[in-house]
Amino acid sequence: MKNATTIGMIGAIVLAVGVVGINFSDGSIMQKNQPSATQDGGAILGHIEIIQRDSEGNIKAYQQTDNKIINGAKNCVVAVLFGKTSTNTCTIANGTSTVTGLGKYTFIGLGNTTATMPASTSNDLPGEITLGDGLNRAAGTLGTFTNATADAAGAKQVISKTFSYTGSQTNTIYAAGLFNQTTTGATSSTFALKAFPSTVTLTNGDSLTVNWEITING
Template identity: 35%
Template sequence: MNKNTGILFLGTAIALGLGAFGISNSFGTNDASTLDSSSFMVGHLTLTAHDEYGNIKQYIQTDNVVLNTADNCISEKLFTLTSGNGCTLSDNYNHIHIGTGSDAGTAEADTDPLPITWTAAATASSIVLTNATGTGGAATVLTATFNNVNANIDEAAIRNSVTQGAGNALAYQQFTEIELGSTDDLTVEWTVTIDGN
């Protein structure tokens, strides 16, 4: 009798356990699928100064400030809007400006005076796009060369106009001063990455 009772209790316990497992799985909650869109835009600036013989005088790499107004301009351009917050020109951001300013830029900066003390501007001679992949974002590299600069440059900006003070700035950065004589050249390579991964 004791043996049969023990088997009966064991069988009952297993049946109840399996039943509870089945019920809990039938009524369990699923974790919500999270769509985390972390798209952001970042920039990286490389500046190379050359003397008249092509020798490198100075080399600087730094990350840059992307301006809030640039986000507005990109949205306006992308969706063909005619108004927005601070976008005054719908041209492409393919011009690099350099200057000799002294105040650090911020994302909230007014775009009109950047560079703060304007020296020169150039349309990018090369614009190369690397398409986004499953592991990396879309990267665009703009390259511009300034010849015979003859100034001590410490700031640069990407703008959508080659004219001083016109249009809007996409990105801005100050850096350690680069002393350039009348026969010295400066090559600016600016990588802008839009990365949602």
């Protein structure tokens, strides 16, 4: 009886191994005859280049960083592409806002506070500069549009703005935001917010260029 029990157990183990399979290279157990997991998809990516120059045009500081596209912006992109007339953060009609004064996301603002970047649904840039001296939110210019030509190459658009500081005291810049209008406040919609890797301290005559690259790939 004992031998029969042992043989039965061995048979059960052999059957289990035959069905499941054992990967002895790492000690893990994996199922056989299962399709490998693949995932096709796309992503909206943001990348910022920050260049500080002195009054003579010499580069004083250079940095770059990736940034997160906030949820409201993702909603607006889908609305424009697929025809929904409104989202929780913007109203869309044929690719532009129906609210007077609002438009595409080509406006860049600067923030001069150490406050933490808000939640991804917020429309606010902490400490955004609104008192002038050449640092108020302003429309950027569009760079050359890059078409997606292969699976690994995304479609890209760069929005650039150079701010020229005219203040008499130093002004430390901590972050930037990408918006759809000049005016700040509740009617403004935000595409992206990002704190700089390192702060930028501007003195009179300095300029600060922000190049904001948006890529859709997958």
